[in-house]
Structures are given as structure tokens and as C-alpha cells.
Amino acid sequence: MTDQSPTRTGGRAARRAARAAPLADHLRPIRPGMTGGQYKPLSDADMAAIHAAALQALEEIGLVDAPESGVAYLTAAGAVLGDDGRIRFPRALVEDTLARANRSVTLHSRDGKHDLELSGARVHYGTAGAAVHMVDVEGRNYRECGIQDLHDAARICDRLDNIHFLQRPMVARDILDNREMDLNTVYACSAGTTKHIGTSFTDPAYVPAALEMLHLIAGGEDKWRERPFMSNSNCFVVPPMKFATESCQVMEACIEGGMPVLLLSAGMAGATAPSTVAGAIVQACAECLAGLVYVNAVKPGHPAVFGTWPFGLDLRSGAMTGGSGEQALLTAGCAQMHKFYGVPGGAAAGIADSKLPDMQAGWEQMCSNVMAGLSGLNMVYEAAGMHASLLGFCHESLILGDDLIGQALRCVRGIEVNDETLALDQMREVCLGGPGHYLGTEQTLSRMELDHVYPALGDRTSPKEWAELGKPDLLEKATARKEEILSDRAAARFAPDLDHAIRAAFNIHLPA
């Protein structure tokens, strides 16, 4: 920055003018794919012990209920089908798979500007889930959610810098036919955002039609296969240690169609997984390792995300809880195992148990989100908008989540230490005959946009200013922002010709 400022004043004026323009992407203080990993809940010995237990579970317990096709793929690869119907995995097979599996996966965006490069400890945040309720903030009410709510969520995500992808966060309960629901979900998400999308399919038979729509959107099958902008969130197991037969068939169809897969193991610690954090991680790793063998047996090197998603349980009631410290540890521990295996991975964070976007929701969402980021989780799913332990989705909360995740990303970026940031020269200048404060130093002014994240809706006024502004309410501000985003009807919609073509081929429920 010094080269542009012959005089102090001229330089400052130039910088002020420059600051009026938005920062270039590479200068933004936070970005998708920042590198975490500074937080390590597990020691090296802990990780080795977890891996050893997972290998033993795969070798001795194995998984039951693979579809016939899966049995054929897996046994051909070297897995062993027992008389009890369980498929067991020799450790050499698992280790060979890990050696050959993808170390990085690109999850493409439709616009090419929001591609996610999953590798190392690079962190991305986005939505996910299968909420069945929409949270109405103003009415403090839960109502059934529908396809319009989903589409609106997509359009909101499209406009939020710190929501890096849209995995379908809720199910369209107003479409009763499963095939129509799945296809309209693909449409509602794709028509709302050009960011990467994750979705799910109820039945393998629906995949070909979905691919047909995706080919239309991409401009041809070759274009789709070159840059598949949608991935399949695949619950391929029913924990503990059972394949989900139909979902495995969906997975095979998606692999065939060139769609990346998220290998999602969603055990509930204390019900469908051991109640201990370590035990739930062991089982999730064992199940996802089985899934990784499966994917690579179907198509070596197919892009797959290692989706260890163990959830917490409130053992007093037996109900799910996602907002706890235990949940944050489950997710962070899994993230570290992804690094141990050297495979791209994802898990769930940011879930609130609270029914509304209140103080509890804030602390719950931040706890697991910041720990997930600091542990270097590649894909932080469920990161925004999720309430009532995944039963409710809230647009206002999604919008506030953009600020919350921005703050978490600033923490992930961490502390830069170099001669300039150590600032000894500044200290000398300021203290020894200088002004006695740093407010006007070149470094303070030049770095104020590069180093600092400013919240969009978060309030930093003094009590006096706040009173003068009429004591603005956080949720009312979020509602206003929601209405502003949703009133912009043009954003991210398909071109009219494309939209027409899709509507000609499919029964699209959203109004044109």
C-alpha cells in the first residue's frame, strides 16, 4: 500500500476513496475455504485408537442389509459376506481404499464463482437438513413448510456471503408425491441459487428424471458431467452398522450419473450409536469407511465426502439435541479424523435446540460452528437456520447466521504473525515522541477493511445511539432484510427459455 502514497494525506484520501468500492475477493478478510485446524480435540494416540477400533468393528462386526448390487461390488473388491448376512471388511481393503481415495473434491457451483475446493483443513459453511416446520418469528409459531419456503431459503442463501452452499434444509410437505417432491426440490433449489446444491432422493427410480432436469439446466449431459453443481446427500447407513438398502441403490444411480455423493452416517449417540463421544466417532468412522469402500468399488475415485454426522441425544428424554457441547465435540472430533484419513469430510454444526432465534439459539449455533471451523471441517452442514433440534427452519435465523458464521470464519482465519503485524515499529513511533495512540497510523487505516469483519445486522451502537435509533430489534431487522431479498424477483432465476423447457418436461409447483 505504501507505493501509492507519496504524501501521508494524499495516501489516506486515496485509501478512503478505494474503501468506498467493495473489496476485491482476494482482499476480503474472510472467504470460503479458509484453513482451520488450530483446534485439535484428539491427540495422535486418540486418533490412532479410534481408527484401530473402527477397523476392528469393520472386520469383526461389519454391516448388514447391503442391496444385491452392493454385495456384488463389495465382495468383488475383497469384502467378505458372512453366513449372517453381514459384510465384513478386511483391514487391508480399508487401508487400500484410503490410499486410493480422493484427497480432494471440488463441489462445483453453477456460476463458476462459488466452487468449493474440499481438501486439507479448508472450511465451508452451508445449510442442510430435513426440517418439517417453518419457524414464523413474528407469530412465535411452527407451521408445516412447503416448496415456496425452500425456494425462498435458496434465494436468501444466494445473497449471503458466508453461506457457501445450499443443501436442502427442509422438505416440501405440500407436495405429497415423493417423486414430485424430489424433482421440485431440485428445481426450487437450482432456481434460487447458483451456489453448489445438495439434495436427497427418496427412491433410486427418481434419479434418472432428476439427472434429465440437471442436464437441461447445465446445457447438456457433457456440461453437467464436467461441472456437476449438485451433490447427493446420501444416508447410506441406518446406524448401527446397517446399510440403508434403498439409499445404497440411490447412491449407485448417482455415481452412475456423475453426481458427487455425501456419505452420510447420522447415528444418535446413546440410541443408534454409543453414548460416548469417542464411541460415536468410532462407529461413524467405521460406517463411512465402509461407504468409502463401496463408492470406490463402484467407481474408483468418484468424488465422495466423508460424512460422519453423529448427533447428540438428551439421555433424560431420549430426544435428539443438537445444540449441546457434546454435539460440538462430536463434530470437531470427526473433523480431526477426516484429517487423519486425509479425505474431504463434512459433519453437522450450528444446530439450535431453541425453538426461536433467541439468546440460546445464538450460543448454541456459535459453539458448534466455531469449533467446527477451528477443527478444519471441510463442509459444515446445518450451519444456519436450524432450530428445534433440526425440526424447524427459520429464514430470519439463516440471515443472522451469515453474521454469526462471518465471525466464526474470522476466528478460523486466525492470528497472522509477521514483522508488520507484530508492529514493533509502530509501537516505537507511537510511544517515543509520537501521538501516544494508534488511531491514525498508516497500518491501522490501511488494514481496517482487510483485517476486520463487520456484522451486517449485529448491533455495535452505544446505549445512547441505540436509544436514539429507537432500540432496533435484531429479529425485526432480520425480517426486513428477508423481505428485501425476497422482493427482488429477478435474482438467480433461470433464463425464460430454460425455465420454459423445464416446465414443459416436469410438473413444477412453484409459480412461473
Add this chain to the structure above:
Amino acid sequence: MTDQSPTRTGGRAARRAARAAPLADHLRPIRPGMTGGQYKPLSDADMAAIHAAALQALEEIGLVDAPESGVAYLTAAGAVLGDDGRIRFPRALVEDTLARANRSVTLHSRDGKHDLELSGARVHYGTAGAAVHMVDVEGRNYRECGIQDLHDAARICDRLDNIHFLQRPMVARDILDNREMDLNTVYACSAGTTKHIGTSFTDPAYVPAALEMLHLIAGGEDKWRERPFMSNSNCFVVPPMKFATESCQVMEACIEGGMPVLLLSAGMAGATAPSTVAGAIVQACAECLAGLVYVNAVKPGHPAVFGTWPFGLDLRSGAMTGGSGEQALLTAGCAQMHKFYGVPGGAAAGIADSKLPDMQAGWEQMCSNVMAGLSGLNMVYEAAGMHASLLGFCHESLILGDDLIGQALRCVRGIEVNDETLALDQMREVCLGGPGHYLGTEQTLSRMELDHVYPALGDRTSPKEWAELGKPDLLEKATARKEEILSDRAAARFAPDLDHAIRAAFNIHLPA
């Protein structure tokens, strides 16, 4: 646990009966002094660079404005007074001090049950600050705070498990005379809680009278000196790199009186400290190292807490902000430097910029609190109740902070990895011919209280249950809890004789 259960059913019934009783302290899932440190924002090279810069700053820039007595102590110890009035510290002096300084400090409680053992990465959370407003949640209003508000805060802290100490969080603005305010602060805090207390003194002349009151409370000077249950929060520097002359004199008087000191350096990054996170940490370390030399020059080995408290600034407005990601990094980085130096340390976390205990407050308080804990900060000051960037204190928020900090402490406790928690035997039992779920296993039942933290006011009901309960509001629940705590007039008050003796000697403003 297995030895008490000859049959499965009998064991379960016995456990259920046992669970009705509160858990013994050593069995509680979270406790004061749990060990953090799993999060390391700085590399070894980063820490060495920060230390080198701090040493260079002390050697080349030094600090100005020490009182005469301080100049005498410091130059006798080997510091050098320059012609410019600045005292410079040869690195050998700093390194010798670090080699001789306390590696651990005990901050005593009045009841002996809440002593804080500061060493290593042991974590404790508590209040602190000098708020000038009380936040009235129901009225959404800020009003001046007074001595009764402070006393009420003390009484509330006394009842919250996860608030481990009470440092005076607000100033009694209804007592205009500084001496009376300081002495009534000592009374209001001590009369409200038996936990460790931190306070401040406006003038060194007030310290002897405060010690007189403390001797009365302790039952004699010898008893006080044996277990000093109050520490002096001492802003001994006015950053950058200036001693606060009067506060240094206060510090000398407190050392003389046997009171532990918190060496508090509260620079504002971008105003009174460099704007970069690393630079603000360098300056805070330099200033606290100077303070440590000072304390050890007055009295070798006197208990001191290394209080690097750099605060964040919103550089757009020049106003303080404590709820940011930058703040969380400042605090976590300082915590790691305390480990580097091997001295007990403290810093600020849990500050909300938000004016009310809303979603923003929740995410702001959790972000820095959980990162402070994970970084192993010994004393997390300002951890609960603080709003409006330290200008406002809120009783309801303090109460909710107990849940929030409980969750952070669960994260600090981390992931236990051993044969039992890896749970391979359980997996085998459950999956191979077993029930297919873990709900009823011995391990799930026996660990449900030992492993899991349950919120007191945080809501985990389903949307249906929540609606049936009348959609309880989090803040209303906190207000009800506040009223319940404060209605118990007997708790923690002084014995009548002692109270009478204190009131005979001092003008106590709180009604008897």
C-alpha cells in the same frame, strides 16, 4: 458401577435412585479448573516471535510514569531509568523474573469450597468489569446501576455453579464519594457471595480501610493473610507503555496487605494498542511482563495474575467492540502466551456488543468464552452478564451465562478416549444379535449424568411440547429465576455479629 448390580433390572433401579441425589463434586461432568489448551491459535514460532518483540519493546521503548516508589523498586531490581523518564527493562531482568515468578496461584474463597487453583491450562469463568448501566430486560432499558444491583449480582453469582468467581462487574454510581464507593463495593460483594472476589481501588489511601474490613470478615489479619479471598484488579498501565501512577501505588499497598493482584493491561487494538491481533498481544505481554517485574521487585513471589486484556475496536466508529471474532482471537492468543511464559493468566471473554440478551448476545458471548476455555485461559473475566461492549450489566444474562458457560466447560473437558469410551464391546453386543440400539446398555445408563451437561434454563423440548407449555420465553424464565434467587434473603449474608461490627466501623449503604 457393575459391582452394585447383580441383575440388570435391580442395577437400573439402584442407579435411578442414586440419580435422584445430586452428584458428588468429583463426579460432576464439569467443574471449575478443567484443563483446556486443545486450541492453539499460535505456532511455536509465532509465540517465540511475540516474546522476542515484547522483550525488544521493553528494552528499547520501556514504560514512562512510574511513581517514585516504583522507580526505586524497579531500578533496584536492574531496570534502567532513562533521561526521557522511561524505565527500560534489560531482557535478562525479564527472563530472571519469569524464572522466579509464581507458576501457580491460589485465589481463595471465603468458604474454602470455591478456591481457584491457577496453573497450567486450568480454566475458571467469572464476572468482571466496570459497567455503568443496569440492563432492564423487561423494559428494554438502560439505567444507572447502584450498590444494590452490585450486591444482587454477587448473590446471583453465589448460586450459579459455572460462575467460579465474582469480580466486581459494575460500579455503584449511587455512591458519589470514591472512598465510600470502594468500601461499599467490598462489602456488597463479600456480603453476597463466599466465592473469590476481585475488586478495584480508586486511590491507594483507601486500601488500609478496606483491609481493615477484610480482617474483620476473615476473623483477624492472620486469617486474612492465610486465605485472602479478595484480589485487586489493578489497571497498572495506561497503554501504550505508560505506568498508571496512582494504580501502581494501589498495587504496592495491596501487595503490602497480602492481597493477590491482577496485573491488568487493557489496551484497545487500533487506539491504545496496535490494530493487529499479534501487535496488540505483543504490547499486552510487554506491559504485563513489566508489571511482573514490578510485583516481584516489591515482593518476590507475590501472587499475581498475568492480565493481558487487549480489547477490540470497531475501526469504522473508533468505539470499543468486545463481541467480535477479533476479540476472541486476542483473548485466545493471550492465553497461549500465558502457557508460553508458564505464569497464571487471565483475559476478557464473553462480552456482548448487543444491548440485550438476544441471539446476537448469545453468539458473541459463546464465541470468545468457548475459545478462551479451549485455549486454556486460567481466568476468563467478563464471562457473563456483560452487554453494550462493557457499558451494561444484566442479571438475566448472568443467569443464562451459567448455561452458556456450562456448555463451554463441557467442550473444555473434551473427548475421553479409552477402551470403555471407544465402546467396541458395546457395538459388538448391540449389533450382533443384540437389540440394535444403545438406549438400554449399562454404559449409556451409567454415564448419562457423568458425561452430559443439561442446561438449567435452555430449552430442549419438541415444538409440540413447547407449544403445550405455552411457548415459554427464555428471558422470562431468567427473570423468574432471578426473582427466586433474590427472594432468598438469608443466603450468603454475614452473621449478625459480624455485620453489626462492620456497620459500626463503616458507613454501609445497603440496608441491614
